[in-house]
Amino acid sequence: MASTVIGANITIEGEVIADEDVVVQGTIRGKLTAKDGVVVEAGAVVEADVSGGPMTVAGQVTGNVTSTDRVELQSGARVIGNVKAARITIADGAHFKGNVDMDV
Amino acid sequence: MAGATIIGRDTRIRARVTGASDVEVQGHLEGELTVTGEVVIDATATVAADVRGRRIVVRGAVKGDLNAEESIRLEDGARVVGDIRAPRVAIAPGGLVRGYVETQASGAKPAAVKSAASAARHTTHTTPTHAAHASAPKAAPHAPASKPKLAHVATKPAASHRGLTLAGGKAAPKPVVPVLKKGTKAALTKRR
Numbered sequence: 001m002a003s004t005v006i007g008a009n010i011t012i013e014g015e016v017i018a019d020e021d022v023v024v025q026g027t028i029r030g031k032l033t034a035k036d037g038v039v040v041e042a043g044a045v046v047e048a049d050v051s052g053g054p055m056t057v058a059g060q061v062t063g064n065v066t067s068t069d070r071v072e073l074q075s076g077a078r079v080i081g082n083v084k085a086a087r088i089t090i091a092d093g094a095h096f097k098g099n100v101d102m103d104v
Numbered sequence: 105m106a107g108a109t110i111i112g113r114d115t116r117i118r119a120r121v122t123g124a125s126d127v128e129v130q131g132h133l134e135g136e137l138t139v140t141g142e143v144v145i146d147a148t149a150t151v152a153a154d155v156r157g158r159r160i161v162v163r164g165a166v167k168g169d170l171n172a173e174e175s176i177r178l179e180d181g182a183r184v185v186g187d188i189r190a191p192r193v194a195i196a197p198g199g200l201v202r203g204y205v206e207t208q209a210s211g212a213k214p215a216a217v218k219s220a221a222s223a224a225r226h227t228t229h230t231t232p233t234h235a236a237h238a239s240a241p242k243a244a245p246h247a248p249a250s251k252p253k254l255a256h257v258a259t260k261p262a263a264s265h266r267g268l269t270l271a272g273g274k275a276a277p278k279p280v281v282p283v284l285k286k287g288t289k290a291a292l293t294k295r296r
Contacts, residue, residue, distance in 0.1 A: 003110070003112030010109045010123035012119045020114040035114075
């Protein structure tokens with residue numbers, strides 16, 4: 001259950017801070033901080049530094065991604081930026097360019 | 105519900121939000137909200153932004169101007185500090201507003217019709233009061249003739265009241281809608 005949904009035809013230019021889940025279907029430029037899970041759905045465009053809990057990316061992310069939990073790049077995802085998380089999975093078919101930083 | 109946007113109650117956004125879908129705000133929004141769909145500002149929401157949409161429904165707190173192409177509805181619990189503009193504005197009991205309210209079109213055709221209608225309503229409101237003061241028939245051709253009559257009637261009871269009654273007659277109608285007048289005045293002074 002997502003508490004905050006950024007719809008497909010919506011553009012947010014600025015800062016989003018959520019103490020709950022965030023689902024992005026539209027566009028965010030700026031900064032996205034969530035305490036809980038973040039889902040970037042297919043078709044979504046995030047040009048922002050993203051931080052939060054468990055993350056699932058199927059859309060496009062340009063910016064650094066930081067998670068306290070896991071980051072999952074699904075097939076079709078396009079991520080350009082550094083990813084820092086406890087666990088990272090990159091599915092076959094996901095595009096990714098950047099550094100990966102896991103607790104080794 | 106693809107396309108619908110919800111800003112959850114534990115979410116704070118400081119940004120410009122634009123787009124074409126419906127937006128429901130339950131959390132905090134600061135900046136600007138401009139969409140072509142419907143905007144719902146829930147009871148838990150605090151919005152410090154100018155809001156534009158097709159329809160706007162407010163149940164929470166807003167500091168900023170509201171502009172809608174179709175209608176604005178302030179429901180119980182709504183607190184708005186700012187100006188309100190839409191062809192149709194409804195304020196339910198329990199809705200609080202401080203600002204200038206205008207039920208007029210922002211250019212749309214149906215809105216123009218509606219504003220004309222509201223203008224007509226205003227004139228009909230004022231005419232009876234004048235008639236009551238003059239205690240004369242509404243017949244238009246007699247209007248100029250009835251005015252002097254009004255002055256005479258006014259002078260008869262007390263000469264000192266004459267200026268007052270004239271001013272009241274001209275500036276229209278203490279009794280009509282004192283609240284509205286007050287609001288307008290306050291808004292004007294605020295503007296300056």
